[in-house]
Amino acid sequence: MSVEITTGPPEVRVPASTEATDTVATAEAVLSKRTGAAVRLADAEDLGGSDRSVVLRVRIAESPFEMQRTVVVKHYGECPPEARSDPFAHEAASCQLTTALPPEARVSPELIAHDVNERLLVLEDLGRGSTLADVLFGEDPRAAERALLAWARALGRLHSSTAGCSADFDALMRRLGAKSWTDPVADDIVASVGELPELLSQILGVDTPPELVERLTTASEQLGSSRYQAFSPSDICPENSLVTGSSGVRFLDFEWGCVRDVAMDAAYLQYPFPSSWCSYALPDNLAQSMLATWRSEIAEVWPELDSDEVLLPRLFNAQLLWVWVSTWWFLPRTGETDRPIDLHQPSPRRSTALVDRWRHLRSDAQDAELTDVAEFADTVIDALVDRFGAGALHLQPYPAFRTE
DSSP, X not given: OOOOBSSOOOOOOOOOSHHHHHHHHHHHHHHHHHHTSOOEEEEEEEOXXXXXXXXXXXXXXXXXXXXXXXXXXXXXXXOOTTOSSOHHHHHHHHHHHHHTSOGGGOOSOOEEEEETXXXXXXXXXXXXXXXXXXXXTSSOHHHHHHHHHHXXXXXXXXXXHTTTOXXXXXXXXXXXXXXXXXXXXXXXXXXXXXXXXXXXXXXXXXXXXXXXXXXXXXXXXXXXOOTTEEEEOSOOOGGGEEEBSSSOEEEOOOTTOEEEEHHXXXXXXXXXXXXXXXXXXXXXXXXHHHHHHHHHHHTTTOGGGGSHHHHHHHHHHHHHHHHHHHHHHHSOOTTOOOOBSOTTTTOOBHHHHHHHHHHHHHHHHHHTTOHHHHHHHHHHHHHHHHHHOGGGGOOOBOGGGOOO
């Protein structure tokens, strides 16, 4: 039974490609094999996949068993041999892991069927509705605040219900024949620790002190095994978070799902969506409310994380790593312009988003009495403003929070 969603349907896109036709036929075969009887699908609707996959909503036109009226089908192409990890394997293992959770703890679509050889998933249809991005780009600040707090609560619930699941997730990935089951972002973070100092020198004329590189190297140890690991969708950006009417926020798209230190996700509550190509500012104090909401959900599993002395140093390390790797991602290379982060959205310029993140890092470093980090952040901010102009100092809030 589909979850009731808070808003009306978006524009329906009818797929016309042979890929969509093949996906429907493959899904019928997978479901028929799963149920032991013929299942027929109809009325395919394109949900907007990517170069990696076709994603459709389809109606169950014929089935001998009671099923949802509609389901979502995700069909992956072959994984290139040079790829670091297989998004199908990450998503299939992630959905198996989260589907095994009690219904009251589940904050993701239920996995109905999958086929490793066909590289296809059949998922619960969570319905038509607003993503968190839709709400943040809307006009209702109260609705946006409620959605963000619900997002933080769902994240904490996911962490608490999957604490210590590393062995289970690894086993699922091995069963799928995956060549990697680590955090796909971790490779970029490690690379950025080694490569960003040279880019900062070349592009901004900023020299990175050896002490800061040493601090980053120490912080990156948090990417390895720890007692505070849980499942993470990895890419928990607004467009991958569905706001439902009865079940709070549900997470979508587990192509990079993994098990990692929960502080790497909690940093999203302080530095809005650091892996997103389209991020704006949040109102003062809302980040603290989101963090408190998340902590209230994980306190029973990790009561020590309710202590600032334990959590805040780990959270600062995660924030430092996210600022560092996002600077490595966003900083225009030689010959590039300071274009908006995402050309398909009314996004801030990359320099503006980076200045905001470094300003937050400077403030947090000052609060933690980490003078070396605060001074370096100040140097980077000045260099970004010198290079890209004073406009880089003004990151607009998400449209829902703009008062003018």
